[in-house]
Amino acid sequence: MRTQQEEIEIIKAALDAEPGYRGVANEGLLLEACQGQPATARTVLAAFQRIKHKLAINADYADAYAELWQEYPEYRLDCNIKILDSLASVHQTITYDILRKLVENPNVRQQLVLTSRAVQAIRDEQERLGLIEKILGTHTDPNGNEVANDKYEWRGNVDGRLYSGTRAELEQDDLPRLQYINDYVQAQRALYAADTKTVREAARKREIHEAQIRAGMKAKLVFAPITEAYEPPNRPGVRIPWSENMLRRLQNSEISRLFELFGEEQLNSACRKTAAQQLQ
Numbered sequence: 001m002r003t004q005q006e007e008i009e010i011i012k013a014a015l016d017a018e019p020g021y022r023g024v025a026n027e028g029l030l031l032e033a034c035q036g037q038p039a040t041a042r043t044v045l046a047a048f049q050r051i052k053h054k055l056a057i058n059a060d061y062a063d064a065y066a067e068l069w070q071e072y073p074e075y076r077l078d079c080n081i082k083i084l085d086s087l088a089s090v091h092q093t094i095t096y097d098i099l100r101k102l103v104e105n106p107n108v109r110q111q112l113v114l115t116s117r118a119v120q121a122i123r124d125e126q127e128r129l130g131l132i133e134k135i136l137g138t139h140t141d142p143n144g145n146e147v148a149n150d151k152y153e154w155r156g157n158v159d160g161r162l163y164s165g166t167r168a169e170l171e172q173d174d175l176p177r178l179q180y181i182n183d184y185v186q187a188q189r190a191l192y193a194a195d196t197k198t199v200r201e202a203a204r205k206r207e208i209h210e211a212q213i214r215a216g217m218k219a220k221l222v223f224a225p226i227t228e229a230y231e232p233p234n235r236p237g238v239r240i241p242w243s244e245n246m247l248r249r250l251q252n253s254e255i256s257r258l259f260e261l262f263g264e265e266q267l268n269s270a271c272r273k274t275a276a277q278q279l280q
Contacts, residue, residue, distance in 0.1 A: 007039040014044040019061060019085045019094050025056045058092055067096040072103055074118030078094040083111050124175050132170045135185050152185065163188070174249055223263035226270050230258075242270035 008027045015030075031039065033047035040104055048055075069076045088094045102108045135278075153164035163184070170178065183208055187217045204235040229239035230246060233254075247255060247267070258267060 007034075010039040012042055013047070017089075018048070019089050020057050021055060022058055022061075022092070024056045024058050029055060060095065062095050064099055068099045069101065071100070071280040074114050074121075075103065075112050077113055077115060080112045083108075108193060128175045128178055130169065131175075131182045132145060133167075135165075135178070135182050136171060137189075223266060224261055226262040226266040241274045242267070243274050244271050247271070 006175045011027045013025060015024075016152060024180050029051060030044060030047050033051045035047075037043045065081065084099055084102055085094070086096050087108060091098055103112070133148060136152050138146045138148050141147050149167075151164065151166040153162070165181070170181070172183070225243075229241050232238050232240070247258075250258075262270075
């Protein structure tokens, strides 16, 4: 039967296979976790898996990975730690320099897995660069070669506004901004390439849409019913027939108050009613 010291030596040998737990006094906890069973590779591994979260980690090992993740956060995954541990286990102590050299090795990097955030960042950057090229477009040089533009400029067919920008400016924009610019650029280019009839139809649709917006805004305004005659503030009992001449004699502040209170349509209707009555 083995002595307790012999059992501890077996546990130390088993812990040496785990770089993060080398040189740390975890033997006592593991011996207790074996629950009286002889310390063997099988019993020690089973005990290690059960109480792994309670064991102390080698401080140099933890510091090495903490520094590595600061420089390479895109590889911060448990599966990558297992790969790096297995490759670095030949060293007695795992340091940041050892890990960094492994990550920078192209053969090792092919084995590592990127975090989902890093994968999305790569996709976004690829889309961002693609949008820059779409916005800038290309032109044909004197030799018949298609060459990428370094700036874009055009005047909108509908709004007449001048739009322009350079490659350097676009490279500073984030993905949402480039998506917005590209949508407008492609729409304007489509209009530019369209025939006159299509352009006019687009302009007409825009005018109808804006008119609908104005009508909707106007419909939302609720005015008070207009009085039979104008009643000046602070002059009770005074009633003056509505007319354009009367309105012109009022101060701007009073005219604004009347428009906000009764609305343009009611005021115009009241003035026309008065003028009609005077003609009778």
